[in-house]
Amino acid sequence: MANEVLEELAQIFRAASKKMSALVSFLMHHKDASSIGAIAGFAIALVCTWRYMRSSNPVRRPKPTVKVEAPSSSSSDSTSGSSTAIESRGSQARQRGVAIQEAPLSKLTLAQSVKRQLKGGRKVTCQLLGVVLQENSTADLENHAVVRPAAADVLLELAQCCDLYLMSRVNDDASEEAILAALDQIGLFSKANFNRNKVLFCSSEAGRCSFVRQLEPDWHIDTSVDIVNQLARYIHHELLISPAPLGSMPSNVLETNTLESYFDCR
Incomplete structure (x- = not known):
């Protein structure tokens, strides 16, 4: 939808440019204050139209790619080692809890x-x-x-x-x-x-x-x-x-x- 609108505006801009060329050639033969003001106003309108077209279709820069490296074997070993240690401590704690529950009165x-x-x-x-x-x-x-x-x-x-x-x-x-x-x-x-x-x-x-x-x-x-x-x-x-x-x-x-x-x- 946005591309169609931009295409239509481009066509309008090209048509307006042709008319502008004809108008400029005509006014060059009829130089007066009113004609010069008309030329300036029309030029400002064209500039505003061109800026609007650029802002409606911003240039999309490619996103930088981030390279993700696989964890090294040493870090993997340390992670697995820490998890094993945690499980071992948890197992020991559970064993102590069972011992307390089995024979607390003694x-x-x-x-x-x-x-x-x-x-x-x-x-x-x-x-x-x-x-x-x-x-x-x-x-x-x-x-x-x-x-x-x-x-x-x-x-x-x-x-x-x-x-x-x-x-x-x-x-x-x-x-x-x-x-x-x-x-x-x-x-x-x-x-x-x-x-x-x-x-x-x-x-x-x-x-x-x-x-x-x-x-x-x-x-x-x-x-x-x-x-x-x-x-x-x-x-x-x-x-x-x-x-x-x-x-x-x-x-x-x-x-x-x-x-x-x-x-x-x-």
């Missing part, structure tokens, strides 16, 4: 294991009878009180990493003294710097349940199914210590056979 300390099992909980209430102590009833406390050796280390870690409260049902003051002496013997008050006032005593199961309700812990550990069920609406996590799984427990109640079997998962 690398935990007891303190890390206890914190892991608390799931972010900070306040814990725990029954002593049948959980920390070898004795399971108040009648057994009349003769002696002994901390279970397997539970001793876990108890010390709980005392140091969270706000721990221990509670037990007793029949008399002598039983209280026996329990305090047993806890002192494993270093609870010296090594863990545990406050003696956080060892609470009561005379009934209802009293222990009331203690827990008032303290509002994140975790409660107990052996009584009745108390665990009563507290399930109020406590976020509960751990039921039972020799055998009972089933049909609230969703926030976990079952285990001993204290250490839950917290010491190394």
